[in-house]
Amino acid sequence: MTKSKFRLIYDELAQEIQKGNRKANDLLPSENELAETYQASRETIRKALKLLSEHGYIQKVQGKGSIVLDISKIDFPISGLVSFKELADKMGKRARTTVVSIERQRINEFLKEHLQTQESEEVWSVVRVREIDQEKIILDKDFLRAEIVPSLTKEVCEQSIYAYLEKELGLVVSFAKKEITVEEPTEEDLKLLDLEGYSTIVVVKSHVYLDDARLFQYTESRHRPDKFRFVDFARRVR
Template sequence: MKENKYYTIYHQLAEKIENGEMEAGSLLPSEHILAEQFGASRETIRKALNLLSQNGYIQKIRGKGSVVLDVKKFDFPVSGLVSFREIAESSGKAWRTNVHELVLIRPDDALARQLKISGKEEVWQVVRSREIDHENIILDKDYIRKKFVPSITRDICEISLYQYFEKTLGLVISFAKKEITVEKATEEDYKYLDMGEYNHVVVVRNHVYLDDASLLQYTESRHRLDKFRFVDFARREHR
């Protein structure tokens, strides 16, 4: 089927880019040449190239062609609300979530301020490390209001919290306020992450809101410096 064909071509080209057969900065062959190589139509090739572009493998430049991009780092969207599972699956690399803590707590004053609640309201504390290509490169610390999420299991934490919130509980996640900083690594970072020679992490703090503007979750996501680039898409408004 045509759909399977362009996915097959996409994965073959993506693999060549990832393993260095196609170097960053080089040009992909033209659509005509690729169509001959893969025995496919130009339309099928175009779909495969569009998928490569969407997932950050190539940049299409008018009059020049498709330029191979540096894919050594994972793109982390600044403005979007994207789960780790979605990022990991789009990378095509082996990934896993390791759950270190899942407990119900009463928040201290600092956490209560972050969640805008009293210290009497119960909160789920979830601590997970994220593994891609057999390296632990993200430490996620989630604090979720039990008022909206009555129960959570380790299996849910391993698969996807967002999937559970939206598909099972029917919660509508609307927006998040984010803060991004670079900070010295903590003992917890060294314990759960493969830090190597690095002693700083990129910290993304999220306050996640439902569609009625209720604050659902506060998350502290700690990323190894060398593995991510934080990207956004901005459009210039012409007046």
């Protein structure tokens, strides 16, 4: 299937930004200049720029033009419950998920403490690697109570577990308690991630609750430190 003209222009500009040929805060050429360069209509150029904006490569600023964004770091909200799929949808082809393993297992002492459950319970253990711009930079380790989530498939885990819980099982994911630490990489981190020689890894540990206050998930999201900004909005209480 032949790609449309605006897709080809998008791909070329996206690659230039990924390779650093167009740097953060640079202005892209005007629509007229791009139209001349690519021998395309302004409408085609607008479609390509719209896709670049949707995938987080540029920000269109009225009166200035299209400004290249810093794609070396990805904003991850601290207070919000945002799935990687929701983040990936904004990034288009830049993001990909690989399911390393999925299994139902008897709870151990470590998970018993984190999920506050009985020894007789079972949990789903899901390990996924998140890839952005062809670099493996996040290792997600999820543990979900099988009593609440009775079935889980590789296909669901490749897409969005939260979307499955909410749309298929009718559950309402409500809030999470999070802890952020900086740790030494484990052998598993070194094996599964492209750590580029980094000697530390940022770990976000989350205890996630449903709207009826049931704790149903414990997650460790392990991030390569150079790729993320953890952001939040703070208001002073008077």
